Amino acid sequence: QVQLVESGGGVVKPGGSLRLSCAASGFPFSDYYMTWIRQPPGKGLEWIGYISGSASSMYVADSLRGRFTISRDNAKNSLSLQMNSLTAEDTAVYYCARDAGLGYWGQGTLVTVSP
Amino acid sequence: DIQMTQSPSSLSASVGDKVTITCQATQDISHSLNWFQQRPGKAPKLLIYDASTLETGVPSRFSGSGSGTDFTFSISSLQPDDVATYYCQQYDSLPYTFGQGTKLEIK
Numbered sequence: 001q002v003q004l005v006e007s008g009g010g011v012v013k014p015g016g017s018l019r020l021s022c023a024a025s026g027f028p029f030s031d032y033y034m035t036w037i038r039q040p041p042g043k044g045l046e047w048i049g050y051i052s053g054s055a056s057s058m059y060v061a062d063s064l065r066g067r068f069t070i071s072r073d074n075a076k077n078s079l080s081l082q083m084n085s086l087t088a089e090d091t092a093v094y095y096c097a098r099d100a101g102l103g104y105w106g107q108g109t110l111v112t113v114s115p
Numbered sequence: 116d117i118q119m120t121q122s123p124s125s126l127s128a129s130v131g132d133k134v135t136i137t138c139q140a141t142q143d144i145s146h147s148l149n150w151f152q153q154r155p156g157k158a159p160k161l162l163i164y165d166a167s168t169l170e171t172g173v174p175s176r177f178s179g180s181g182s183g184t185d186f187t188f189s190i191s192s193l194q195p196d197d198v199a200t201y202y203c204q205q206y207d208s209l210p211y212t213f214g215q216g217t218k219l220e221i222k
Contacts, residue, residue, distance in 0.1 A: 035211075045151075045159065045202055045213040061210040062116075095158055100206055102149060103170070105158040 002026040002104045004096050009109030016086050016113075022079040022096030022106055030054070030074040033100050036081050038092040039108075046092075048081070050100060086113045117141050117205050121214035127222045134190040136217045138203035143183050147207035150179055150188045153216075154199045163188065195221055 008020040022034070036048040049060035051070045060068050069082040079096050093108040118141040128134050138148065146166040151159040161170050163179040166186055176191045190197055198221055203214040 044216045045153075045204075047204070047211045047213060049210070059209055100211065101161070101164055102151070102159075102204070103161050103164075105160070107158055 002098065004098065004104060004106035006094060006096055006106045006109035009094065009111045011112045011114060012086055013115055014087055014113055017082070017084045018086065018111060020081040020083070020094055020096075020109060020111070022081075024077045024079065024096075024098070027098070029072075029077040032098050034070075034072060034079045035097045035100060035102060036068075036070060036079075037095045037097060037102070037105075038090075039095070040089075040092040048094075051079070083111070086111075088113050116210055117144065117208055117212055119203055119205055119212050119214040121201075121203055121217050123217060124215065125218040125220070127220045128193050129222045130193055130195060132193045134193050134197075134219065136188045136201055136203075136219075138181075138186040138188065138214050140184045140186075140205055140207075142208075144205045144207035146182050147205055148179070148181070148186050149204045149206065150177075151202045151204065152197075152199045153202065159202065193219075193221070 003025045005023045012018050030053050035050040038046050051058045067085050071080045091113050095108045096106045098104040120139045122137045148166045150163040153159040162173050167179045178189050180187050200216045200218045202216050
């Protein structure tokens with residue numbers, strides 16, 4: 001069955017960087033767009049961006065572009081989110097999801113930006 | 116960016132009640148709308164896509180309707196298991212934006 005498992009979360013200092021990963025299984029990974037979404041504690045969902053199956057197309061929301069980059073390694077069935085210049089406002093649970101339609105989600109990984 | 120506004124922000128209803136949540140987009144999104152359920156401490160779950168199509172395995176008491184800018188999500192007979200926050204999300208235009216959520220509780 002479809003499984004998405006995020007990893008790489010943790011505590012990082014303001015101004016720091018973090019790279020999140022999402023391990024996918026149970027479906028032909030390279031056939032699907034993959035999406036990142038985040039959710040600050042106690043708040044709503046924010047769509048971060050997505051990447052096409054071939055990685056030829058990638059889109060990140062304007063508010064995050066320049067700091068966040070999405071990439072994938074189809075040989076390893078792995079999706080990544082590189083996050084730079086982190087601030088307290090980036091504290092959130094980060095989810096990966098399959099396709100633009102978000103039919104399958106991982107369990108999320110918590111990123112805390114704190115001195 | 117397209118803004119999605121849900122109403123109400125929170126809702127309390129009794130078991131067996133019909134519950135309705137609305138979602139309004141700031142521009143025409145045709146039928147490009149998802150509805151998600153998020154139980155406390157869990158990842159969101161897709162319930163409805165294309166505004167009115169039930170995801171496989173989702174109980175038939177859930178339904179969605181609407182097109183253009185105005186959409187409705189309903190639960191025909193509220194069950195205790197339905198306690199959750201519900202989100203709409205448009206996927207017509209990038210970035211694909213979410214509503215602010217509707218927290219549903221049992222009275």
